[in-house]
Amino acid sequence: xxxxxxxxxxxxxxxxxxxFETCAAPATVLDKLAIALKSFGxxxxxxxxxxxxxxxxxxxxxxxxxxxxxxxxxxxxxxxLDDPVAAHCRSTVGPFEWSDAPLPSKRAxxxxxxxQDFGLKRGFLVPVARxxxxxxxxxxxxxxxDFEPSAKKAIHLLSLFAHARIMSLLSGNKETxxxxxxxxxxxxxxxxxxxxxxxxxxxxxxITERTVNFLVARAQRKLNAANRTQAVVNAIRAGEINI
Amino acid sequence: MILVLHAENRRxxxxxxxQHYRIRHDVYxxxxxxxxxxxxxxxxxDQFDNDDALYxxxxxxxxxxxxxxxxxxxxxxxxxEVFPYLANVRxxxxxxxxYEWTRxxxxxxxxxxxxxxxxxxxxxxxxxxxxxSQGITSLTALMEMWWLPRFHEMGWEVRPLGLPEFxxxxxxxxxxLPVQRETLISTKEFFCLPDSPLAMxxxxxxxxGITLS
Numbered sequence: 001x002x003x004x005x006x007x008x009x010x011x012x013x014x015x016x017x018x019x020f021e022t023c024a025a026p027a028t029v030l031d032k033l034a035i036a037l038k039s040f041g042x043x044x045x046x047x048x049x050x051x052x053x054x055x056x057x058x059x060x061x062x063x064x065x066x067x068x069x070x071x072x073x074x075x076x077x078x079x080x081l082d083d084p085v086a087a088h089c090r091s092t093v094g095p096f097e098w099s100d101a102p103l104p105s106k107r108a109x110x111x112x113x114x115x116q117d118f119g120l121k122r123g124f125l126v127p128v129a130r131x132x133x134x135x136x137x138x139x140x141x142x143x144x145x146d147f148e149p150s151a152k153k154a155i156h157l158l159s160l161f162a163h164a165r166i167m168s169l170l171s172g173n174k175e176t177x178x179x180x181x182x183x184x185x186x187x188x189x190x191x192x193x194x195x196x197x198x199x200x201x202x203x204x205x206x207i208t209e210r211t212v213n214f215l216v217a218r219a220q221r222k223l224n225a226a227n228r229t230q231a232v233v234n235a236i237r238a239g240e241i242n243i
Numbered sequence: 244m245i246l247v248l249h250a251e252n253r254r255x256x257x258x259x260x261x262q263h264y265r266i267r268h269d270v271y272x273x274x275x276x277x278x279x280x281x282x283x284x285x286x287x288x289d290q291f292d293n294d295d296a297l298y299x300x301x302x303x304x305x306x307x308x309x310x311x312x313x314x315x316x317x318x319x320x321x322x323x324e325v326f327p328y329l330a331n332v333r334x335x336x337x338x339x340x341x342y343e344w345t346r347x348x349x350x351x352x353x354x355x356x357x358x359x360x361x362x363x364x365x366x367x368x369x370x371x372x373x374x375x376s377q378g379i380t381s382l383t384a385l386m387e388m389w390w391l392p393r394f395h396e397m398g399w400e401v402r403p404l405g406l407p408e409f410x411x412x413x414x415x416x417x418x419x420l421p422v423q424r425e426t427l428i429s430t431k432e433f434f435c436l437p438d439s440p441l442a443m444x445x446x447x448x449x450x451x452g453i454t455l456s
Binding site: 093 | 333354391395403405406416435
């Protein structure tokens with residue numbers, strides 16, 4: 001791989017990253033991302049949060065570029081529970097080809113096989129590790145995508161910026177603002193709902209009391225609550241925690 | 244409270260600097276296993292810990308609870324000496340108003356974990372306030388790719404200088420981080436810190452050709 005070609009891939013990524021900055025709506029990000037990924041040989045893609053099962057995937061989807069048929073099938077069969085690519089994403093930081101995800105069960109293999117039937121022959125996934133919300137990813141597939149190392153690096157880079165732009169646009173709009181507690185905030189609020197004090201939570205969670213108070217204060221703000229008790233109520237109402 | 248150490252005051256605060264090196268050893272050698280232990284003294288230092296380096300330290304009383312290091316890009320630094328090829332697409336920025344940012348960490352016993360808490364927030368804001376007061380317009384950095392979303396969340400602009408590379412088990416990338424007043428505002432909001440300026444100690448080094456804002 002010559003420097004010129006890897007630089008060319010880099011330039012494609014940089015140009016797209018700059019283009020994202022001008023997008024005023026998530027739909028525009030989707031359009032630009034779709035065109036760019038097509039040029040890399042990906043026919044479709046998905047940008048989504050990656051919740052812990054048994055939570056369902058659908059509420060966390062940000063941009064759905066999959067076909068309607070595949071989406072319907074996936075949801076109807078509840079493939080998310082056994083999706084080996086999703087499972088691998090939850091346990092890894094770096095991007096990977098779908099074929100690198102272990103297949104721990106027959107059902108997992110079925111998910112991959114049926115995806116291929118729907119034209120998603122070879123796939124690539126970029127995890128996005130957030131602190132303020134559940135982990136997320138940008139995942140994509142096609143018949144014969146460009147798996148040149150520099151191509152993958154370019155996609156790794158532009159995926160993170162695509163996701164960031166979408167989140168920034170969504171959080172700026174009060175109506176679509178997702179009240180999504182980070183995993184640690186959710187953990188703290190669950191303990192608060194169970195009546196634990198900050199001191200007890202610190203011991204349970206293995207952090208200092210000051211950090212506990214910090215997490216609770218941030219959750220309180222996101223939940224628009226005046227105090228911890230109200231935050232617990234709002235969290236339960238919003239479905240952020242279950243008791 | 245934020246303490247700024249530089250050539251002119253680092254000898255006066257020699258014991259503080261030792262604490263900083265010790266924390267770096269715990270974090271980078273002990274916990275993250277980035278480097279082999281340098282020696283029996285339990286301190287982590289490298290060739291860039293010289294008189295050109297600036298240290299932005301978070302203090303509680305006389306105790307260092309976290310810190311960070313800035314190196315002038317006009318002097319030898321990590322990106323120029325060790326990883327210049329990572330900036331081969333956009334070129335490595337080197338100017339009097341650009342510093343390289345390396346090593347940001349919080350002492351383990353402060354229990355902030357990977358998500359970061361108020362101490363991490365104070366360090367980021369301390370760095371930004373310091374840069375704004377000194378006319379430093381951007382920071383270059385070598386960072387793991389998983390840091391990018393965190394900077395985006397805090398409202399920072401991140402400008403990649405090249406493609407990510409897989410080095411010693413991690414995806415790393417060279418970036419440039421513009422420093423603006425808006426960056427400080429969004430970072431303070433992210434960490435729920437008050438609007439007032441941070442308490443900063445350590446008379447700032449004289450800088451030629453820079454107008455203090």
